[in-house]
Amino acid sequence: MECDICHHPHDAQRRPFLCAVDARNRIYEGRMKHLQLMLDNESLKAQIDELLDDTSKPNKHTWDEIIAHRDAAEQKTDQILAAADRLRDDIKAARDEIQARKAAIARRRSDLASVSAGIVERRAKQLREVEKSISMLKFRWSQSAEDMASTRGFLCTEAVRLYGLKRITKKSGTGRYEYHLGKIPIVDLTSMDCE
Incomplete structure (x- = not known):
């Protein structure tokens, strides 16, 4: 094996790959590219620092923009907070309405249960009262029928005696x-x- 550039023979002890001049020349191109990139990087850093220095020294236009952005952000925040408050109020009103409806439904259920439980008792009581009044009417009717029969008998007897x-x-x-x-x-x- 020998050097590709200068064609010296390869020696494992003294020249393992290329001769020193050839090796330096071989990596020189990569070093130049690296140096060029470093210079470009430095110029970009300088531009960034310059731009940052410009923004760190505010002028009237910059202050107006900052104030306008801050005011817009505050207005947007106020609008969001107002909308959140309205939503909270709406949710609270809806929950209150739901609770009121649930209470009304529970009241109606309890009223219906008490009424339906009382209906059987009321019907039985009314039936007893009607049966009692019917028996009283029958008793009075029979008493009045007996009274009328005895009265008619008495009147007939008196009429017979008179005539x-x-x-x-x-x-x-x-x-x-x-x-x-x-x-x-x-x-x-x-x-x-x-x-």
């Missing part, structure tokens, strides 16, 4: 009677259908 109605057995012995009202014969109403 002198007499019952006379027939001479034929059939067990029938003849009735006379003041010596005038009266037709026996019970025997009208028979004869």
